[in-house]
Structures are given as C-alpha cells and as structure tokens.
Amino acid sequence: MPVESPLHSRTAPLCTSYRWKEWAGRYAVCSYQTSAESEYLALRHACGLLDVSPLFKYEIRGPDAAALLSWVWTRDVTRLAEGSVAYGCWCDERGKVVDDGTVCRLGPDRYRMTAAEPTFRWLARQARGFDAEVTDESASVAALALQGPSSRAVLTELCGEETAGLGFFRAAHARSGSLELEVTRTGYTGDLGYELWISADRAVELWDAVVAAGRDHGLVPAGLDALDITRIEAGFLLAGVDYVGARDALIPSLTSSPFELDLGWAVHLERGPFVGRDALVREAREGSPETLVGLVADWEAIEEVHERYGLPPSLPTQAWREPVPVYADGRQVGRATSGTWSPTLKQNLALATVDTARAAVGTRLELEATVAFERHTVPVTVVERPFFDPPRKKGRAGADEGEGS
Amino acid sequence: MASPYDAIVVGGGHNGLVCAAYLARAGRRVLVLERRAVLGGAAVSEEVFPGFTFSVCSYVVSLLRPWILRDLELSRHGLRILPLDCSFSPLPDGRSLARWGDPERTRREIAAFSPADAEVYPEYGRTMMQMGRMVKPLIDAEAPRPTSLHPAHLLEILGHGRRLNALPRHLRTRFLQMMTMSAADFLDLWFESDVLKAPMSVSGIIGTYQGVRSPGTAYVLLHHYMGEIDGAFRAWGFAQGGTGAVSLAIAAAAREAGCEIRTEAAVERVVVRGGTARGVVLSDGEELHARAVVSGVDPRLTFLGLVGAEHLPDDLCSRMRRFKLRGSSGKVNLALDHLPEFTSRPGIGPHMRGDVAIAPSIDYLERAFDDAKYGEPSRRPYINMVIPSLSDPTVAPPGKHVMSCFVQYAPYHVNGGPQTWPERREAFGDTVLETLEEHMPGLTAAVLHRQVLTPWDLEQEFGLSEGNIFHGELSLDQLAFLRPAPGWAHYRTPLAGLWMCASGTHPGGGLMGAPGALAARAMLAEGSL
Ligand SMILES: Cc1cc2nc3c(=O)[nH]c(=O)nc-3n(C[C@H](O)[C@H](O)[C@H](O)COP(=O)(O)OP(=O)(O)OC[C@H]3O[C@@H](n4cnc5c(N)ncnc54)[C@H](O)[C@@H]3O)c2cc1C
Numbered sequence: 001m002p003v004e005s006p007l008h009s010r011t012a013p014l015c016t017s018y019r020w021k022e023w024a025g026r027y028a029v030c031s032y033q034t035s036a037e038s039e040y041l042a043l044r045h046a047c048g049l050l051d052v053s054p055l056f057k058y059e060i061r062g063p064d065a066a067a068l069l070s071w072v073w074t075r076d077v078t079r080l081a082e083g084s085v086a087y088g089c090w091c092d093e094r095g096k097v098v099d100d101g102t103v104c105r106l107g108p109d110r111y112r113m114t115a116a117e118p119t120f121r122w123l124a125r126q127a128r129g130f131d132a133e134v135t136d137e138s139a140s141v142a143a144l145a146l147q148g149p150s151s152r153a154v155l156t157e158l159c160g161e162e163t164a165g166l167g168f169f170r171a172a173h174a175r176s177g178s179l180e181l182e183v184t185r186t187g188y189t190g191d192l193g194y195e196l197w198i199s200a201d202r203a204v205e206l207w208d209a210v211v212a213a214g215r216d217h218g219l220v221p222a223g224l225d226a227l228d229i230t231r232i233e234a235g236f237l238l239a240g241v242d243y244v245g246a247r248d249a250l251i252p253s254l255t256s257s258p259f260e261l262d263l264g265w266a267v268h269l270e271r272g273p274f275v276g277r278d279a280l281v282r283e284a285r286e287g288s289p290e291t292l293v294g295l296v297a298d299w300e301a302i303e304e305v306h307e308r309y310g311l312p313p314s315l316p317t318q319a320w321r322e323p324v325p326v327y328a329d330g331r332q333v334g335r336a337t338s339g340t341w342s343p344t345l346k347q348n349l350a351l352a353t354v355d356t357a358r359a360a361v362g363t364r365l366e367l368e369a370t371v372a373f374e375r376h377t378v379p380v381t382v383v384e385r386p387f388f389d390p391p392r393k394k395g396r397a398g399a400d401e402g403e404g405s
Numbered sequence: 406m407a408s409p410y411d412a413i414v415v416g417g418g419h420n421g422l423v424c425a426a427y428l429a430r431a432g433r434r435v436l437v438l439e440r441r442a443v444l445g446g447a448a449v450s451e452e453v454f455p456g457f458t459f460s461v462c463s464y465v466v467s468l469l470r471p472w473i474l475r476d477l478e479l480s481r482h483g484l485r486i487l488p489l490d491c492s493f494s495p496l497p498d499g500r501s502l503a504r505w506g507d508p509e510r511t512r513r514e515i516a517a518f519s520p521a522d523a524e525v526y527p528e529y530g531r532t533m534m535q536m537g538r539m540v541k542p543l544i545d546a547e548a549p550r551p552t553s554l555h556p557a558h559l560l561e562i563l564g565h566g567r568r569l570n571a572l573p574r575h576l577r578t579r580f581l582q583m584m585t586m587s588a589a590d591f592l593d594l595w596f597e598s599d600v601l602k603a604p605m606s607v608s609g610i611i612g613t614y615q616g617v618r619s620p621g622t623a624y625v626l627l628h629h630y631m632g633e634i635d636g637a638f639r640a641w642g643f644a645q646g647g648t649g650a651v652s653l654a655i656a657a658a659a660r661e662a663g664c665e666i667r668t669e670a671a672v673e674r675v676v677v678r679g680g681t682a683r684g685v686v687l688s689d690g691e692e693l694h695a696r697a698v699v700s701g702v703d704p705r706l707t708f709l710g711l712v713g714a715e716h717l718p719d720d721l722c723s724r725m726r727r728f729k730l731r732g733s734s735g736k737v738n739l740a741l742d743h744l745p746e747f748t749s750r751p752g753i754g755p756h757m758r759g760d761v762a763i764a765p766s767i768d769y770l771e772r773a774f775d776d777a778k779y780g781e782p783s784r785r786p787y788i789n790m791v792i793p794s795l796s797d798p799t800v801a802p803p804g805k806h807v808m809s810c811f812v813q814y815a816p817y818h819v820n821g822g823p824q825t826w827p828e829r830r831e832a833f834g835d836t837v838l839e840t841l842e843e844h845m846p847g848l849t850a851a852v853l854h855r856q857v858l859t860p861w862d863l864e865q866e867f868g869l870s871e872g873n874i875f876h877g878e879l880s881l882d883q884l885a886f887l888r889p890a891p892g893w894a895h896y897r898t899p900l901a902g903l904w905m906c907a908s909g910t911h912p913g914g915g916l917m918g919a920p921g922a923l924a925a926r927a928m929l930a931e932g933s934l
Contacts, residue, residue, distance in 0.1 A: 033507075033755075034510070035490070035507060037490065037506070038490060038758070041796065045485065045487055045645055045796065045797055045798070045799075046796070046798050149799075216803035216804035217803055218796070299471075299475060310538075312534070312538065343488070344480065344485060346471070346474060346475070346480050
C-alpha cells in the first residue's frame with residue numbers, strides 16, 4: 001500500500017475526483033478534476049503546480065562525488081559546473097539502460113541525483129572505493145514542479161527576480177520568506193518551468209506560498225495525467241513504459257541501450273572507464289538494432305476508419321501506455337509504447353521503438369488501431385522529437401515568452 | 406500589361422485570409438487588401454486599453470473546420486485553442502445551472518430542476534449528433550445544386566438524400582420538424598425545464614432578427630452540434646491571445662506560401678471592363694490589377710457597394726437589397742480591475758471559465774425580442790459572456806480581467822434610424838452593465854474601461870452591412886444553394902473574374918473558414934486562374 005507524500009494534506013482536499021495512483025510507493029494525484037484537461041491547459045497556457053516528491057532522490061557528497069557519478073552515469077559528470085543540472089541515464093555492464101534521471105551540482109562536492117526506481121543500493125555498491133557518501137533523500141526532500149509559461153512570473157513573486165532569471169538547466173539556492181529551497185530550471189513538461197526542492201517538513205509551507213504567489217497568474221494544481229500528455233508532447237521517455245529498465249527485464253530482448261533510446265548524445269565514450277562502457281563502445285561502432293522515434297498518425301486515415309462504421313473519430317482523453325504493434329510492409333517492425341492526442345498540436349502522437357532501418361524522419365509506418373472491437377492499422381510518419389518545443393522552454397527572462405512559429 | 410497578381414482578395418477577414426492561403430499554397434500570386442490597420446475582420450484581437458487584449462467581435466472559436474486547421478498547419482503557425490468546459494446560467498432567484506464536459510456533473514445539475522430532463526439530456530445530445538452527422542458533409546463541401554442536371558451534382562444530392570434516408574424513421578421525423586419549428590418549440594419536444602431550455606435555445610437566434618419562438622430557428626441549433634462532432638478536436642474554445650490569433654495564424658500560413666498582405670488599403674470599387682472584373686481601385690486612387698478579384702466582404706457590400714448595380718443583373722440586385730442582414734446584436738467589452746463573483750454561485754470557480762448565458766427563461770428571451778421587434782434595444786437583453794483572462798493570462802495584466810459580452814437584441818433598424826445609434830451607445834452599454842450587475846454585484850465598480858459596439862459600429866468600423874455578424878442571417882431561405890442568391894451560391898458571380906469567399910456564401914457565418922477554403926477550391930478547379 002502506498003504512503004502519503006509530504007504534501008498530502010494540501011493535495012488531498014483538492015483532489016475532488018478521488019483519482020489517485022501509486023507512484024514510487026506514494027499516493028499521487030492522477031487529476032484533481034474528473035478530466036485532466038484544465039490541468040493540461042494550465043501547464044501549456046498559464047502554469048501548473050505538481051507534487052513530484054515521490055521521485056527518488058539521492059545526495060552524493062564528498063571529494064569523489066563527481067567521479068562516482070561519472071563512473072555510474074554514461075555522461076561525464078566531472079564536466080558539470082556548479083549550479084548546473086544534466087539529464088542522462090545509467091547502464092549495467094551490458095550497456096543496457098537501468099534508469100534515467102537528472103543530476104544537479106549543488107555545491108563543489110555535492111550533487112543530487114533523481115531516479116525513477118530505487119537506486120540507493122545500486123549507487124552504494126558502485127561507491128565502493130570512492131571517497132563519496134550517498135544519502136537517500138527520497139523521503140526527506142520534497143519536490144514541487146512549477147511548470148508553464150507563467151511559472152517565471154510566479155517564481156518572481158515567490159523568490160525574486162534573480163532566481164526566476166535562472167537559465168535553462170541551471171540550479172540555485174533560493175529563499176522565500178523563511179523558507180530555504182533549491183530551484184532548478186527543469187521539468188518533465190518540455191516547457192518553461194522550474195522544480196523546487198525543499199526539506200519535506202517545510203514542503204506544505206512552500207506549497208502554500210506557491211499557491212499564493214500563483215493566484216494572479218492562472219496557477220492550477222495539476223496531476224500526473226496532465227503531466228503525461230505534456231511529457232509525450234515533449235518527447236520524453238518514461239522508464240518502465242517506453243523502455244524496460246535492465247534490472248527489471250526478465251529476458252535480454254526487453255532491454256534497451258542508450259543509443260536505442262536515442263540518448264546517444266548523453267553517452268560520453270571518450271573518457272575513462274564507466275559502467276557499461278565496453279559494450280557501448282562496441283555498439284557505437286556496430287550500430288544499434290532498434291531506435292526510439294516519434295510518430296504522428298494521419299488524421300484523415302483515423303477519420304476514414306471510423307467513418308466505415310458510421311462513427312465519429314474518437315480520441316483518447318488521456319495518454320495511453322499499452323504497447324501497440326508498429327508495422328511496415330505487413331511485418332511488425334516495432335512497438336509504440338505510449339501516446340497521446342496532443343491538444344496543442346491537434347495531432348495523435350506516439351513514442352515508438354522500431355527497427356533502426358525504419359527510424360529515419362519521414363519514414364511511413366503503420367500503427368495498429370482498434371475501432372469498434374476490430375483491428376485496423378493507420379498510417380503514421382516518423383517525425384522529429386520533441387513534437388512540441390516552444391522557444392520559451394530555454395528562453396531567457398524578458399525575452400519573447402511566446403512560442404514563436 | 407501583365408498584372409503581378411493572379412488574385413486580389415478584398416478584405417483580410419479570416420475567410421479572405423483562408424482563401425488567400427489556399428490559393429497561395431497552390432502557387433498563385435495573391436494580394437490581400439484590408440481596410441483596417443489590423444487583420445481579422447470580425448475575428449480580431451485588439452489592445453483597446455493598455456494591457457488588455459479584447460476579442461473585439463467574435464469571442465469563441467466553435468466551428469473552425471478541423472481540415473483547414475490541418476491543411477494550413479495553424480498549430481505550427483501558433484494557433485492555440487483553449488477549450489471551454491462549462492456553460493453557466495445564473496438565475497435571478499439565486500439558483501443557477503451549469504452544464505459541464507463531465508456528463509455526471511451535468512446530470513446532477515439539471516436534475517435539480519428536472520430529473521426527467523436530466524435523463525433526456527444525453528439522449529437529445531446523441532440525436533442531435535446523429536442528425537448533425539448527416540448535415541455535416543454539407544458544410545464541408547460546396548452547396549448542392551438542386552436545379553442542375555449534371556450527373557455529378559445529381560449524385561451529390563442523392564448522397565444527401567441517402568444520408569437522410571439512412572436515418573432511423575424517428576430521426577427523420579425529428580429532422581423535418583427541426584427544419585420548420587422554432588427553437589423553443591423544438592426543445593419543448595424534449596424538455597420541461599425552462600431553466601435548461603432557455604440557454605439551449607439561444608443558439609437558434611444568434612445573429613438573427615428573430616425570437617426563440619420564431620419558426621425556422623430550430624435548424625440553427627444543429628450547427629452547435631456539428632461543432633460537437635468535431636468535439637474530440639476540442640475546437641470550441643478561446644484562441645490564446647484572443648480570437649484575432651486565428652486570423653493571424655491563417656495570415657502567417659498565407660504569407661509563408663508567398664501571399665502579400667496589405668493593411669490600411671481600402672478598396673473603393675472593383676474595376677469592371679467588358680463585363681469582367683479586372684482589379685480594384687483603392688480609396689487613395691491606386692489601381693491594382695489581377696486575373697481574379699475575390700470579395701471577402703459581405704454580398705451586399707460586394708455587389709451594390711464595390712461593383713455597382715450597373716454591372717449586374719437586376720434580379721441579383723433586388724435580391725441583394727432584400728437580403729436579410731438586419732443586424733440585431735452588439736458587443737460590450739470590459740477591462741476589469743478585479744473579478745466580482747456571481748451571487749448565485751459565489752467564488753471564482755470553474756463555472757466562470759466557460760461561457761455564461763444571461764438567459765433565465767424562454768419568456769425572458771422572447772421579451773428581449775419583443776422590444777427589438779418594435780425598434781428598441783432589449784431592456785433586459787440576452788447576454789453571452791466570457792472571461793477569457795481566467796484561462797489565458799496573456800490577455801490581461803496579472804489579477805486583472807477582460808470580460809466579453811455578446812448582446813442581443815440591439816436592432817440595427819432602431820427607432821429614429823440606425824444613424825441614431827451613436828447617441829444611444831452609452832445607454833446601451835449601461836443596460837448591459839445593469840443587467841449583469843443583477844447577477845454580479847460590484848461589476849460596474851470594477852470596470853476600468855468599456856468598449857461598446859452597436860450594430861451601427863459594426864457596420865461603420867468592420868464593414869458589416871446593417872451590422873449583421875454573419876454577413877446575412879443564417880435562416881433556411883438564405884442558406885446552402887440560396888446563399889447569397891439562387892444561381893450564385895458557388896462563389897461565382899455574374900461578373901467573370903469576380904468571386905466571393907466570405908460568410909455571405911455557403912456554408913455561412915461564424916469562425917469556420919469553410920467559405921474561404923471552398924471558394925479557393927472552386928477557383929482552382931475552374932482552371933482559369
Ligand atoms: C460581435 C460579433 C460576435 C461574434 N461572435 C462569434 C463567435 O463567438 N463565434 C463565431 O464563430 N462567430 C462569431 N461571430 C461571427 C464571425 O466573427 C464572422 O462570421 C466571421 O468572423 C466573418 O468572417 P469573414 O472573413 O467572412 O468576414 P469579416 O470578418 O467581416 O471580414 C471582412 C473584412 O473585409 C474588410 N473590409 C470591409 N470593407 C473593405 C474594403 N472596402 N476594402 C478592404 N477591406 C474591407 C473588413 O475590415 C474585414 O476585415 C461574431 C461576429 C460579431 C460581429
């Protein structure tokens with residue numbers, strides 16, 4: 001049975017839908033309202049506030065902290081400047097991805113790493129021989145995600161302009177009244193946004209302060225359903241959904257390498273040894289059998305299939321995550337692992353893993369679709385990810401906050 | 406002399422822009438001429454008061470055709486639609502009714518007034534949707550040609566007939582009833598509660614000089630449900646940045662395709678030589694030539710204003726003189742310092758994020774029409790109000806709000822003549838605020854700025870003849886192959902080289918884009934361009 005998040009006393013009364021799910025052993029809100037639509041809209045047009053405390057969080061401290069992380073991660077974390085954040089993944093000895101997350105350099109020898117799965121033992125085991133101490137902060141540190149175009153205005157009211165002026169993937173200590181917190185310009189929505197990290201015992205005060213600061217900026221508490229739509233629009237992977245972590249895979253064919261997840265950019269091979277390096281060097285040379293891609297479905301085809309039954313095209317109101325076969329020339333060439341209707345782009349999007357030979361942008365494939373209990377396929381096209389990438393995501397304060405076109 | 410343009414589009418309303426975008430994407434050299442300094446016509450956003458962006462006229466996007474959205478890649482060109490989830494009706498007795506996207510919630514709300522209605526409500530929705538599906542192909546294609554014997558046209562009509570025949574018998578009956586009944590009578594077939602029927606009936610009278618008890622108004626209810634069919638697309642909503650954002654996204658698509666757009670370029674008249682439209686003359690005397698002229702203004706202004714009766718057949722001219730424009734609506738846009746609450750449902754809640762109808766009963770609505778029937782603005786008008794700043798922070802400074810009030814009836818032909826409207830303007834604005842104040846005390850005190858648009862203003866400023874918001878009433882005698890005139894319902898005109906592409910043509914008014922797109926299609930199909 002899950003336990004409560006440190007913010008439960010605030011989220012529970014707001015969750016009038018009673019729609020909860022388990023996330024990392026905690027109760028997490030799916031959507032506060034029956035439909036997640038208004039929460040999604042807030043994330044894209046104003047700002048949403050999410051309790052992301054269930055994330056697994058580890059503090060790595062000590063003279064060898066960077067070396068330890070660089071040994072575990074596929075990225076060279078020693079290059080990470082103080083006050084910066086990096087996204088990446090870590091692999092097992094076979095070069096298969098165990099999990100993905102972020103690492104933030106909070107001080108000269110102090111880092112915070114997030115993970116989707118419990119990773120303390122994994123880190124502690126790797127830490128042998130390094131002068132670094134790993135602390136599990138998962139329960140002691142709470143996290144709030146403040147995401148959306150007006151999040152900067154809210155943060156300005158909360159912590160002042162300097163904090164709100166934080167650059168993309170940068171981190172800073174901040175103060176709001178008597179509250180001490182860390183702010184990172186990160187998030188899972190692919191939009192302008194921040195994550196606020198604070199000692200769990202003061203999390204409720206921070207929530208209240210954020211809500212007050214957000215009152216005139218359209219701030220809406222948002223749940224995981226809305227987040228799921230935005231993360232797919234942003235083209236972000238979800239561990240356990242879009243790939244199976246190497247430790248959870250019962251058979252090798254279920255695992256994925258970073259290259260197969262299109263995370264090759266986060267693999268730094270030109271350096272000393274790290275977990276999985278040999279296998280990754282080999283794969284970099286020989287190529288990867290599969291590749292993760294973004295798909296967009298042909299709307300006309302969807303409409304046409306429905307029309308055959310005299311049905312109006314129905315669209316999922318929620319993101320889906322039951323794997324669906326992807327075909328080419330009548331043969332299965334992969335699987336779509338999650339997808340959503342994008343209310344912003346007005347397109348049906350999916351993340352899929354397909355044969356590398358079918359992964360080039362512009363490739364036409366077929367996605368299985370069930371209409372009136374019968375199986376069909378609809379044409380889909382491989383497109384660039386992120387599907388949705390507004391300039392404000394990385395934009396500077398004062399610059400044009402719009403999306404551009 | 407060879408002209409640099411294949412087509413000149415008169416008017417940068419959304420339909421003119423859609424037409425231009427399709428023509429430009431087909432490789433044609435197109436020039437759009439807009440009289441005002443901003444694009445969009447009735448679909449326009451303007452910062453009328455510093456920091457506040459008003460959707461000056463049109464305020465919700467409902468029937469924008471999804472295929473146009475896709476063809477022109479309007480999402481890529483920045484169009485964002487924020488769906489509405491609620492229709493709220495406050496009542497003078499302190500009760501209120503809200504209809505939500507969530508069917509259970511709606512059922513509970515309606516049941517408070519009538520348990521029977523609560524049960525019938527989804528059934529009604531399904532029926533309308535089925536009938537809407539039958540009619541929908543009509544709005545996505547050229548109007549049928551009932552008098553043509555061309556096999557293609559016969560097949561087309563057969564198609565529509567077949568769809569009607571394919572409906573179960575009870576639906577066919579309903580459909581025929583709907584074609585002739587009044588909105589109020591038609592709803593009486595289903596519902597007992599006035600509180601429910603009143604806000605539902607108003608979609609039958611928007612933009613017409615008729616009451617909810619006038620026969621023929623039921624059909625227009627269906628238009629609402631055609632929007633529902635695209636419901637999955639969630640295109641019923643606010644455009645981020647105001648309704649003008651729709652026009653600007655279309656303009657961006659047109660420009661990307663090479664279209665040239667000029668603002669503050671008022672067309673004085675169409676140049677006609679040898680029975681053919683050759684170009685236009687601007688108000689400053691500049692003459693521009695093109696192989697085709699496409700009118701994006703309403704039919705009366707097109708034929709009697711820009712072309713001139715001397716170039717046209719008499720029957721068309723007299724039809725244009727009789728064409729029912731007779732505007733009946735006005736608009737009041739407010740910049741608010743803060744947002745007052747409704748007495749009937751306190752709190753700044755989700756019920757304020759959708760559209761709010763001041764339509765407490767059928768009698769109230771009919772009385773509003775009674776005033777108008779005899780040449781006066783309604784003493785207590787129907788008001789459709791939205792507060793887009795609750796969903797879209799870009800349209801007002803933090804904590805402040807914009808409120809947009811669509812008001813009916815404000816008859817163009819007011820006693821004393823339409824030109825007396827400027828003297829009545831502020832009184833009209835006061836009536837609207839007084840009406841709203843009854844539901845939302847403190848509203849008047851919260852107003853920082855108000856913009857009042859009477860039908861006269863809609864004509865003078867936006868070029869809408871008689872202030873008609875749809876370029877002609879959407880009544881059955883002015884729809885499909887009768888819009889704007891029998892024989893000229895396919896974007897062509899009696900003048901070679903002159904086309905029409907705006908709301909006065911099939912399938913009609915509203916922020917649909919269909920007339921513009923279908924006109925472009927017809928022009929390209931003809932092959933002379
Ligand atoms: C107050 C109001 C509220 C409305 N609310 C809604 C709503 O909520 N939802 C909805 O779907 N529809 C609504 N409508 C209807 C909808 O806005 C119109 O049907 C639609 O915008 C008309 O588009 P159009 O392109 O056909 O014509 P218009 O928008 O009328 O465009 C005509 C253009 O031509 C220009 N023009 C005129 N004369 C000349 C000239 N001589 N030379 C050059 N240019 C000229 C005008 O300035 C204008 O830009 C509303 C309309 C009004 C007026």
